[in-house]
Amino acid sequence: MTGGESERPAAGGRWGSEGAADATGAFQWDSDSAAAAALAALPGIGPTSLRSLLVAAGSPLSAWEQVREGRLRRPEPRGGARGVPWAVATAGVDLSERAAALRSGGMAVTWIGRPEYPCRLAGDDEAPAVLFWRGSLDGLDGRCVAVVGTRRCTPDGRAVAAELGRELADAGVCVVSGLALGIDGAAHRGAVGSGRRGATVGVAAGGVDVPYPRSHASLWGDVVVVGAVLSESPPGVAAQAWRFPVRNRVIAGLADLVVVVESHAGGGSLITVDAALARGIEVRVVPGPVHSPASAGTNRLLMEGAGPVRCAADVLDALGDLRPSPPLSYRRSAASRRGLAAPLPQRPVPLSQPAFPSQPAFPSRPAFPSQPAAPSTKAGTCGALDPTTAAVLDAVGWQPVTLNTVLLRSGLGLAAVAAALDELAAHGLVADERGWWQRCG
Amino acid sequence: MFATVSSAILLGVDGCAVSVEVHVGGGLPSFTIVGLPDLTCREARDRVRAAVTNSGFTWPGHRITVNLAPTAVRKAGSGLDLPIAIAVLAADGKLDARLAAGVAFFGELGLDGSLRRVAGILPLVAAATGPAVVVPVSCAAEARLPRRHRVLPAASLRNVVDALRGEAEWVQVPDVPLVPPRSATEDLRDVRGQAVARMAVEVAAAGGHHLLLVGPPGAGKTMLARRLPDLLPPLTPEQALEVTKVHSAAGVELPPGALVLRPPFRVPHHSASMVALIGGGSGAIRPGELSCALHGVLFLDELGEFPSDVLDALRQPLEDGRVVVARARASLALPARCLLVAAMNPCPCGGDGAPGGCRCSERARERYASKVSGPLLDRFDLRVGVDRPEITELLPGADARAESTDVVARRVAAARERARQRGVPTNADLPGNRLDEAAPVDEAAARLLELRLRQGRLSARGLHRVRRVARTVADLRGWDGAVQEEDILTALALRIEPFAHQEQAG
Numbered sequence: 027m028t029g030g031e032s033e034r035p036a037a038g039g040r041w042g043s044e045g046a047a048d049a050t051g052a053f054q055w056d057s058d059s060a061a062a063a064a065l066a067a068l069p070g071i072g073p074t075s076l077r078s079l080l081v082a083a084g085s086p087l088s089a090w091e092q093v094r095e096g097r098l099r100r101p102e103p104r105g106g107a108r109g110v111p112w113a114v115a116t117a118g119v120d121l122s123e124r125a126a127a128l129r130s131g132g133m134a135v136t137w138i139g140r141p142e143y144p145c146r147l148a149g150d151d152e153a154p155a156v157l158f159w160r161g162s163l164d165g166l167d168g169r170c171v172a173v174v175g176t177r178r179c180t181p182d183g184r185a186v187a188a189e190l191g192r193e194l195a196d197a198g199v200c201v202v203s204g205l206a207l208g209i210d211g212a213a214h215r216g217a218v219g220s221g222r223r224g225a226t227v228g229v230a231a232g233g234v235d236v237p238y239p240r241s242h243a244s245l246w247g248d249v250v251v252v253g254a255v256l257s258e259s260p261p262g263v264a265a266q267a268w269r270f271p272v273r274n275r276v277i278a279g280l281a282d283l284v285v286v287v288e289s290h291a292g293g294g295s296l297i298t299v300d301a302a303l304a305r306g307i308e309v310r311v312v313p314g315p316v317h318s319p320a321s322a323g324t325n326r327l328l329m330e331g332a333g334p335v336r337c338a339a340d341v342l343d344a345l346g347d348l349r350p351s352p353p354l355s356y357r358r359s360a361a362s363r364r365g366l367a368a369p370l371p372q373r374p375v376p377l378s379q380p381a382f383p384s385q386p387a388f389p390s391r392p393a394f395p396s397q398p399a400a401p402s403t404k405a406g407t408c409g410a411l412d413p414t415t416a417a418v419l420d421a422v423g424w425q426p427v428t429l430n431t432v433l434l435r436s437g438l439g440l441a442a443v444a445a446a447l448d449e450l451a452a453h454g455l456v457a458d459e460r461g462w463w464q465r466c467g
Numbered sequence: 468m469f470a471t472v473s474s475a476i477l478l479g480v481d482g483c484a485v486s487v488e489v490h491v492g493g494g495l496p497s498f499t500i501v502g503l504p505d506l507t508c509r510e511a512r513d514r515v516r517a518a519v520t521n522s523g524f525t526w527p528g529h530r531i532t533v534n535l536a537p538t539a540v541r542k543a544g545s546g547l548d549l550p551i552a553i554a555v556l557a558a559d560g561k562l563d564a565r566l567a568a569g570v571a572f573f574g575e576l577g578l579d580g581s582l583r584r585v586a587g588i589l590p591l592v593a594a595a596t597g598p599a600v601v602v603p604v605s606c607a608a609e610a611r612l613p614r615r616h617r618v619l620p621a622a623s624l625r626n627v628v629d630a631l632r633g634e635a636e637w638v639q640v641p642d643v644p645l646v647p648p649r650s651a652t653e654d655l656r657d658v659r660g661q662a663v664a665r666m667a668v669e670v671a672a673a674g675g676h677h678l679l680l681v682g683p684p685g686a687g688k689t690m691l692a693r694r695l696p697d698l699l700p701p702l703t704p705e706q707a708l709e710v711t712k713v714h715s716a717a718g719v720e721l722p723p724g725a726l727v728l729r730p731p732f733r734v735p736h737h738s739a740s741m742v743a744l745i746g747g748g749s750g751a752i753r754p755g756e757l758s759c760a761l762h763g764v765l766f767l768d769e770l771g772e773f774p775s776d777v778l779d780a781l782r783q784p785l786e787d788g789r790v791v792v793a794r795a796r797a798s799l800a801l802p803a804r805c806l807l808v809a810a811m812n813p814c815p816c817g818g819d820g821a822p823g824g825c826r827c828s829e830r831a832r833e834r835y836a837s838k839v840s841g842p843l844l845d846r847f848d849l850r851v852g853v854d855r856p857e858i859t860e861l862l863p864g865a866d867a868r869a870e871s872t873d874v875v876a877r878r879v880a881a882a883r884e885r886a887r888q889r890g891v892p893t894n895a896d897l898p899g900n901r902l903d904e905a906a907p908v909d910e911a912a913a914r915l916l917e918l919r920l921r922q923g924r925l926s927a928r929g930l931h932r933v934r935r936v937a938r939t940v941a942d943l944r945g946w947d948g949a950v951q952e953e954d955i956l957t958a959l960a961l962r963i964e965p966f967a968h969q970e971q972a973g
Binding site: 176177178179180181183207239288290318319320321425426428429430431433434440441442443444445447448458459460461462464 | 660661662663664666681813820821822823824825829850851852853854857860915940952953954956957959960961963964965966
């Protein structure tokens with residue numbers, strides 16, 4: 027039970043300075059931050075009422091005291107049933123205990139006006155009053171690019187997102203995204219792969235200690251190591267559906283530029299786009315095949331005037347960074363794109379070969395380098411594909427297709443196609459998901 | 468007065484000899500059956516009494532006690548009507564008991580004395596020890612299958628008594644020629660534009676590997692599965708007798724000539740209960756669809772719609788090759804060796820399931836996928852996607868090269884012969900500790916397997932399964948040597964993860 031004045035620490039008085047040994051670094055929990063965390067967890071409190079509470083009281087601790095004493099009350103709900111009064115909800119809450127729990131979970135908190143609070147959000151009309159995070163927010167001091175998109179993405183979309191994440195992180199940009207399945211997760215993974223400190227920040231809808239989706243628990247851990255997981259929801263809160271669109275404004279607000287990799291018509295990432303446009307933040311789009319449902323939303327944005335990006339270099343360009351930085355990354359992605367755009371098989375595809383040659387049904391594989399090819403750069407392999415592999419690559423195409431379609435299009439036997447796909451996948455030229463194959467790179 | 472007559476009852480798929488003892492003695496007129504009869508069996512009292520009266524005999528006006536020995540076994544069904552009636556007549560002195568000696572009687576009685584067929588005549592007759600059996604006319608062909616007894620077909624109770632006395636003839640039932648074991652209407656040639664699925668069906672038939680077909684409605688999953696039994700070799704005489712026995716006991720309609728020669732194809736609906744699928748039951752233990760598919764194909768269409776407890780109950784029997792039904796009094800085993808073929812949609816919306824292409828939410832997809840448990844999914848050595856065929860493939864003249872069932876069945880038979888020479892019926896039966904000897908892999912193939920294991924794309928259990936399938940693939944192309952890289956690649960290509968998230972791919 028927190029007492030009155032007697033327990034308020036003197037300026038600079040801090041609780042448990044030893045508790046900051048984890049990724050959250052040097053964050054020090056004091057009575058103000060504990061009060062901020064406790065206020066954010068009040069029942070029925072939203073970003074707006076929390077902000078006005080803090081503004082009215084001046085500091086979180088003073089707001090907490092006034093709430094406890096009943097001087098600041100829960101707003102009357104409009105016609106709805108009354109909830110638990112705040113004075114009741116705060117009774118029995120021990121701020122130091124709560125701070126200790128959050129500290130041991132490696133969590134930190136900040137609010138508008140604090141030095142840790144991201145400056146991009148500080149001027150926002152809908153800025154979150156309080157932000158929780160795990161990890162380090164250092165990445166937000168530099169350039170930030172949001173890479174967002176659909177959860178139901180294609181293998182190529184996933185590959186593009188991962189490539190953008192990796193190369194942007196390598197170029198010193200912090201990759202901001204939403205930690206969701208699909209594009210978001212791939213962008214984070216790509217950025218994590220760079221290993222650079224401050225490479226990525228994930229904005230969660232629920233509490234920063236409640237990984238959602240659960241399959242991404244390990245990704246959350248990785249993001250915390252190289253960057254931060256950030257949320258305005260208090261710790262322990264589940265990711266309810268309404269929190270996702272609200273969260274998207276934070277993603278947009280943190281970014282200098284929003285890149286949408288793949289989005290269905292009416293997809294959730296379009297909410298992020300709206301939020302970005304409302305804030306005057308530029309939106310760029312990765313073009314997709316016109317028949318791909320997963321690119322319907324992004325292609326519409328293109329039609330409506332959003333600029334296209336193909337690779338990290340284009341994004342850096344859009345950021346006003348005309349230096350190809352770092353040059354190596356720029357060259358590599360440009361080269362790989364050139365390699366894939368060129369017609370690969372110079373020799374005609376052997377269309378005359380029947381799908382099922384005469385017996386036996388399992389034709390022996392044509393002459394084919396059987397040693398598992400050593401991983402090499404994409405640009406290096408493109409020219410060196412043998413005709414069978416090139417024909418299979420052509421048959422796969424840029425839209426997801428099943429193995430059966432590859433067989434019928436290429437006219438080759440299963441063993442030959444399986445071998446070619448295996449080699450192509452080893453070079454990262456095709457990817458498969460649930461039995462569907464697609465070119466990527 | 469006392470008489471005893473032999474018969475048999477069904478326990479699962481086997482017969483158990485029963486002697487029906489009747490005592491007609493003094494006391495108030497009554498008719499009691501003892502010896503653990505169940506409800507249908509106790510109803511025999513009324514049927515037998517009416518049938519005897521309506522066949523022109525007078526019902527003995529004494530105290531009649533029927534005992535069914537051995538008394539510890541529960542008796543179910545109406546098959547004991549005829550032996551009870553004959554025993555009553557013999558005990559009452561209407562029929563010379565010596566005429567019924569060495570003859571076993573089977574059949575249900577109508578109130579008019581007519582003799583009706585009962586399920587399980589084949590196992591019942593097989594359990595009869597005497598030299599002759601009396602059966603209903605419609606069961607005559609089935610009763611001849613064990614070839615150990617003189618089969619005496621009869622149309623009614625009066626017919627039985629008169630024929631025993633030598634006053635009438637037994638009904639003459641001519642032998643029915645056995646049907647050719649192949650369906651005339653379903654040929655693999657008709658399956659258009661399904662190169663991968665056709666090969667999966669061929670490998671499944673050759674190696675006995677369970678097969679999962681994943682594809683949108685209308686892609687031809689059922690069509691493919693229906694053509695599978697004809698790819699399997701016709702049943703051997705022993706297998707045919709075994710399958711006929713199960714079908715007879717389960718009350719499945721038998722083909723003309725009574726002997727099942729074509730590998731069975733069973734399609735239980737997804738509303739089937741656990742008992743209907745696995746076997747069991749509250750009274751007499753009855754074989755389920757799993758046992759009925761013995762040496763054939765059990766096809767579970769819409770796998771995701773089956774209750775998950777029913778599906779999980781399939782796992783153990785599929786491994787063991789038999790279902791053990793345990794009861795308080797006894798437990799008995801039912802056969803369960805079959806090829807499991809299942810079909811399901813890739814996602815609940817009925818679309819083709821292309822990544823990024825369907826409207827289902829991630830949660831809806833997960834819920835759908837979770838209906839098939841991981842361990843059950845693991846039982847399917849072969850998992851392939853089935854596309855809706857492209858329109859050009861459906862037009863006349865397209866895909867004219869497609870092989871017919873005959874051609875593929877010949878390759879399947881040759882591959883199975885190779886497995887037999889290794890001492891197993893099919894490659895799917897190769898035990899894990901014999902894989903290195905029976906299905907060695909060459910150097911390149913070993914490297915590929917190691918790579919997949921290290922990438923985490925193959926589990927230890929999956930490794931064994933892939934090696935067995937690869938052995939079958941090699942057998943099908945006529946290769947007896949070590950399994951090569953291309954065989955492993957083919958086996959891996961026929962084993963997709965239909966519901967996995969590939970979040971690691973990024």
